[in-house]
Amino acid sequence: MKAAVVRAFGEPLVIEERPDPEPGPGQVRIRVEASGLCHTDIHAAHGDWPVKPRPPFVPGHEGVGLVEKLGDGVTHLRVGQRVAVPWLGRACGRCEHCLSGWETLCEQQINTGYGCDGGYAEKMLAWADFAQPVPAGVTPLDAAPLTCAGVTTYKALKVAGVRPAQLVAVSGVGGLGHLAVQYAKIAGATVAAIDVTDEKLELARELGADIVIDARAQDVGAELKKHGGAHAAIALAVNPAAFEAVNSGLRRGGKLVMVALPAHGTIQVPIFDTVLNGTSVIGSIVGTRQDLDEVFRLHAAGRTRVIRETRTLDSVNESIDAVLRGEIKARIVFDLGVDG
Numbered sequence: 578m579k580a581a582v583v584r585a586f587g588e589p590l591v592i593e594e595r596p597d598p599e600p601g602p603g604q605v606r607i608r609v610e611a612s613g614l615c616h617t618d619i620h621a622a623h624g625d626w627p628v629k630p631r632p633p634f635v636p637g638h639e640g641v642g643l644v645e646k647l648g649d650g651v652t653h654l655r656v657g658q659r660v661a662v663p664w665l666g667r668a669c670g671r672c673e674h675c676l677s678g679w680e681t682l683c684e685q686q687i688n689t690g691y692g693c694d695g696g697y698a699e700k701m702l703a704w705a706d707f708a709q710p711v712p713a714g715v716t717p718l719d720a721a722p723l724t725c726a727g728v729t730t731y732k733a734l735k736v737a738g739v740r741p742a743q744l745v746a747v748s749g750v751g752g753l754g755h756l757a758v759q760y761a762k763i764a765g766a767t768v769a770a771i772d773v774t775d776e777k778l779e780l781a782r783e784l785g786a787d788i789v790i791d792a793r794a795q796d797v798g799a800e801l802k803k804h805g806g807a808h809a810a811i812a813l814a815v816n817p818a819a820f821e822a823v824n825s826g827l828r829r830g831g832k833l834v835m836v837a838l839p840a841h842g843t844i845q846v847p848i849f850d851t852v853l854n855g856t857s858v859i860g861s862i863v864g865t866r867q868d869l870d871e872v873f874r875l876h877a878a879g880r881t882r883v884i885r886e887t888r889t890l891d892s893v894n895e896s897i898d899a900v901l902r903g904e905i906k907a908r909i910v911f912d913l914g915v916d917g
């Protein structure tokens with residue numbers, strides 16, 4: 578089987594022919610149909626973060642495909658069933674976090690395409706308990722971005738406790754932001770979308786944003802305050818200054834939810850304003866299996882739209898370059914469904 582492999586940090590990925598991986602106990606082998614390109618994969622390939630993966634490895638945590646082989650003890654999945662393999666490849670199931678519905682914080686977790694091989698391949702392994710069934714009505718190409726970009730933004734809105742009649746600011750309208758806008762609308766909120774390109778602001782409008790703010794020309798905090806300030810701000814732009822800008826636009830009691838992960842970054846949180854206004858700063862990382870199930874069900878019900886561009890896995894390096902140049906409107910998905 579073919580796989581795109583990181584052999585050394587910062588080097589182009591190498592397309593390699595590898596033997597089919599054998600599922601161990603509790604695992605399944607999946608014939609990958611579609612695999613999304615998330616910015617985290619680029620950080621993984623560059624070794625950007627303090628905890629690094631170990632090359633050689635296959636990145637990708639938006640892999641979707643058909644179960645091809647069951648490992649020992651797997652009884653709840655069947656061969657031919659479509660599943661998605663998210664960032665949370667496995668969690669321990671026993672710790673405080675796992676037991677309290679916060680498996681995403683499990684310290685024993687293994688992350689797909691980081692701590693084990695991921696979805697940039699024709700075949701991949703997954704732990705069966707964390708391979709999320711994809712319902713009928715969700716195509717593999719749509720399921721891929723939902724598996725990380727979708728669940729991550731959906732969870733961020735849950736963490737913010739967004740309710741109808743609230744104002745939600747979405748900072749950054751890309752692969753994540755275009756879905757965040759839609760989930761905020763589904764939650765009943767008024768949505769202010771912030772970006773720095775006409776194309777993305779237009780996309781936000783098209784997807785239901787009520788207010789768009791062009792951060793090149795407008796003061797984000799002041800614009801949000803004109804509308805009373807945001808109850809929640811979802812920070813998705815990979816730029817610490819954008820976090821600060823949107824934080825300054827919170828209303829009293831508002832919540833800044835940090836989601837984007839710049840390679841390095843610190844923000845200034847003004848103590849006086851934070852104390853007096855009772856605002857919160859919250860980090861939010863991906864989502865649980867339950868969150869992903871809800872994301873898929875919303876999509877199957879026709880309530881979300883995935884904006885994506887499909888490419889072949891062979892184009893992985895050009896695709897990464899295009900993302901880094903900011904040329905991609907929303908999400909690149911590698912289509913592995915056709916070439917056998």
Ligand SMILES: [Zn+2]
Pocket residue numbers: 615616617618638664725726
């Ligand atoms: Zn991701």
Ligand SMILES: [Zn+2]
Pocket residue numbers: 668669670671672673674675676680683684685
């Ligand atoms: Zn755990």
